Amino acid sequence: MGLDSVAATEAALRARLVPLDAYRAHLDGDAFVSDWVTVDQAMIDTFATATHDHQFIHVDPERARAETPFGGTIAHGFLTLSLLSPLAYDALPGVETTKMGINYGFERVRFLNPVKAGQRVRGRFKMIGLTERAVSLQTTWDATVEIEGATKPALTAHWITLAVLEPPAD
Numbered sequence: 001m002g003l004d005s006v007a008a009t010e011a012a013l014r015a016r017l018v019p020l021d022a023y024r025a026h027l028d029g030d031a032f033v034s035d036w037v038t039v040d041q042a043m044i045d046t047f048a049t050a051t052h053d054h055q056f057i058h059v060d061p062e063r064a065r066a067e068t069p070f071g072g073t074i075a076h077g078f079l080t081l082s083l084l085s086p087l088a089y090d091a092l093p094g095v096e097t098t099k100m101g102i103n104y105g106f107e108r109v110r111f112l113n114p115v116k117a118g119q120r121v122r123g124r125f126k127m128i129g130l131t132e133r134a135v136s137l138q139t140t141w142d143a144t145v146e147i148e149g150a151t152k153p154a155l156t157a158h159w160i161t162l163a164v165l166e167p168p169a170d
Contacts, residue, residue, distance in 0.1 A: 009089055017096045023137070026093065026127045034091040036120040036148060037083065039075045044117055047079040061117070074114040080121070080145055080154050081109060087123030087145070088161075095137060097166040104138060107158035113150060120148040128158070137163040 026032075041061065048054050056063045057074055064073045085103075094101070115121055122145070129140030139161050145154040 009086075013089060013094060016093045017098070018093045020095050020097070020137075023093060023095045024130065027130050029127065031124050031126040032091040032093070033125075034087040034123040036122045037087065038120050039079070039083075039115050039117065041073060041117045044073060044075050044079065047076055047082075051076070051078065053078075070114055070116055073117040075117070077111040077155070080111070080115050081157070083121060083145060084123060084143055084157070084159060087121075088125060088141075088143075091123055092125055092141075095163055095165065098163045099166055100164050102162040102164065104160040104162040106160065107140070109155060109157040111155050113147060113152040113154050115145075115147055115154045119150075121145050121154060122148070125159075129160075135165050135167050137165065139163070 044058050048059050053076055057068055057070070058064075058076055059073065061073050065071060068074075124144040124146055126142040127139060128142045129138075131138040141159045141161065143157045143159045147154050
């Protein structure tokens, strides 16, 4: 990602910062939906290199076409899971006093449908839990990665994030 892309991502995040009361109001509210992202072979290959997972179903289009029921290569499940972060950057609000966001974990993850090379995915996020502490917010999201044109999503998860907040002013 170039510096221009990083700056654009940070600007988009800052534009969606809201006061804590407005953030709280999203609990059990409407879902947030990201823009579509194309999962192309170059992305899959880069992920394979980063994770040392070069299984042919991901990186060999001809063999995957001949030997699998997918008709070609598919994204790694963990690649699809890792896309939650940029999809969330595109869709979710944050709290104005946030210093940093941290992945806290998952209650569950289910890989339901493979993402074929060239398909587009998007994230759908619904806030289903919120725990407030003195200088942090723990938020649980019902997260889904949808595949364009497919009735079954790529994955579903309960994703727990942690926002570290600036301490309250005295």
